[in-house]
Amino acid sequence: MNRLKGKKILIAITGGIAAYKIPELVRLFIKSNCDVRIAVSQNACKFVQPLTLETLTMHPVLMDNFKLLDQAQIPHIEATKWCDILIVAPATGNIIGKAATGIADDLVSTLLLTASKKPVLFAPAMNSRMYLNPVVKRNVSILKELGYHFVGPDEGDMACGEEGIGRLSDLACIVEKVEDIFTEKDLKGSTILISAGPTQEPIDPVRFITNRSSGKMGFAIAKAVKRRGGRAILISGPTRLSIPKEGITLIRVKTALEMKMEIMEHFPYSDVVIMAAAVADYRTDQPFPQKLKKSDRVFQLELVRNPDILQELGAKKTHQVLVGFAAETEKFEENAIQKIIDKNLDLIVVNDVSLPDAGFEVDTNRIMIIDRFKKIRKYPLQSKEDAADAILDKITKIKKKQSKRGHQ
Secondary structure: OOOOOOOEEEEEEOOOHHHHHHHHHHHHHHHOOOEEEEEEOOHHHHOOOHHHHHHHHOOOOEOOOOOOOHHHOOHHHHHHHHOOEEEEEEEOHHHHHHHHHOOOOOHHHHHHHHOOOOOEEEEEOOOHHHHOOHHHHHHHHHHHHOOOEEOOOEEEEOOOOOEEEEEOOOHHHHHHHHHHHHOOOOOOOOEEEEEEOEOOEEOOOOOEEOOOOOOHHHHHHHHHHHHOOOEEEEEEOOOOOOOOOOOEEEEEOOOHHHHHHHHHHHOOOOOEEEEOOEOOOEEEOOOOOOOOOOOOOOOOOOEEEOOOHHHHHHHHOOOOEEEEEEEEOOOHHHHHHHHHHHHOOOEEEEEEOOOOOOOOOOOEEOEEEEEOOOOEEEOOOEEHHHHHHHHHHHHHHHHHHHHHHHHO
8 A cells, every 4th residue: 555656745944964864864754655746945045955866756846936947837836735734844943933924035935925725844953952941842833723733853863963853754754744644533532442462471581471572553543543633642562662652651561460460551531442462371470589590400481371352352342342352373264273172262363474575573464353243354465554444444344334233
């Protein structure tokens, strides 16, 4: 699924040091099959060469508001007629202030006035003292109230040698934000509870029992929920993955018992529960308080069963749509259908984790979705982001049927 295919992206670059990153942003949009055009302020040309941008986009760069285009077209009028979205990146404090007060005294600020009927996304980047200035914060607040979109800034080291908030948002996050803007908000008003990743069951202070789950599938689902307008609550075991700062509530846990506690707390008010985590089936009842020393004798580790969180949810559910995952290596349909029955599920997502391009630790998946009526749909190899959307598509259909029954 290419969510941005054919979109017309107009990027306005202003005079911040982060302008040097924008050619790579252009490349990401082109890779997503977008048509990209560029406008630059005079100061932006001090940081990035127009020739570079023209070579990447295969379009002339707009630089002069008073230089008419072919057939005497006015640049700021035609550019905003053409585009599907205007992105200001990097957005300096200067351009944010102009936009908030309606000033149009150069090409970029004039584009902002003429783009009043198109979505506009600001990606701020400036020194942290500038960004935290009450005037800038007020201007950002005004623009957000007026319906303008923002992404970032991030925290970290800056070109000026200082550290703090003000870095241009990660380029992939800017692309993801554009995807959010163009995605139908069919999950608006819904709270989706998602579990992800492995659990770690301690043996001693340095050793634990775990599995190969990376959490990528659960994180992809959480991001898709956010993109589609839902409220995502993501309860994750230990992973190295990150999520956008806004739109997803992330709760990190380690053990199966910790995961159960958090899930049970949020379960009653959730509309959908998607259990993508690979929860350990067993744990040590009493972890050793000190690190175990190596010896020549045979060592036996006594394990006890962890609670079956999904089965308990199935017994407690009232209005919730409950989705389970089955990581299988054989008898896929037989084992999955039995889990639907045993755990009172609405859907189950099946993975063949023996395949090298699906299941654990990879960015792709081959899923099979089975509903409570034993209807099976198999999907080809796809990204986990696309698999997440496929799962949410099935869930929205179930919710629509529930809503119709509720109104009868």
